[in-house]
Amino acid sequence: MxxxxxxxxxxxxxxxxxxxxxxxxxxxxxxxxxxxxxxxxxxxxxxxxxxxxxxxxxxxxxxxxxxxxxxxxxxxxxxxxxxxxSLPPWNLTMGGQEHPVYIRLDPRPARPGLSVAHEPANRPADIAYFGPYLGGRRARQAVKGLGRVLPLAYTGAGLRGTLLD
CATH class of the missing domain: 3.40.1440.10 (GIY-YIG endonuclease)
Known part of the structure; x- marks a missing residue:
């Protein structure tokens, strides 16, 4: 055999x-x-x-x-x-090791920006979710890179102190 x-x-x-x-x-x-x-x-x-x-x-x-x-x-x-x-007898976890994540775009004026999130139970209408992507590490790297190119957080209406500069 x-x-x-x-x-x-x-x-x-x-x-x-x-x-x-x-x-x-x-x-x-x-x-x-x-x-x-x-x-x-x-x-x-x-x-x-x-x-x-x-x-x-x-x-x-x-x-x-x-x-x-x-x-x-x-x-x-x-x-x-x-x-x-299905979960074969020698596999340990249903669905594998990675969990799906989404890139979350919050355009609201108080706190605009991108973040990584697990799929929410109730999605607010004004927040966009892109994905799913498998594995949070790569999604966080993408959000970090996009944040450098498009620093949305600095366009928020809730900025104080030196962040206004």
Missing amino acids: EKVLSAVIARLPLTPGVYRFRDAAGQVLYLGRATVLRRRVASYWLDLRDRGHLAPMVARVRRIEAVSCDSAHEAAWLERNLLTT
């Missing part, structure tokens, strides 16, 4: 994507994503190092499925969507 899986792994693309491990009954054991599919999937049959707890799962794998994606970000979204619908 290991020779068959080795042949499957050798045919996997060197692209980002999502992979599934299935057992003999066809049940999904684990679903993951990779920046380089072939390298990531092969790592389960090499030295597991600090992932020794995965050895029992690897021993049960009988089929590998993979979906190639155009980018690591697309793979993250696909993984999230698949994990939202």
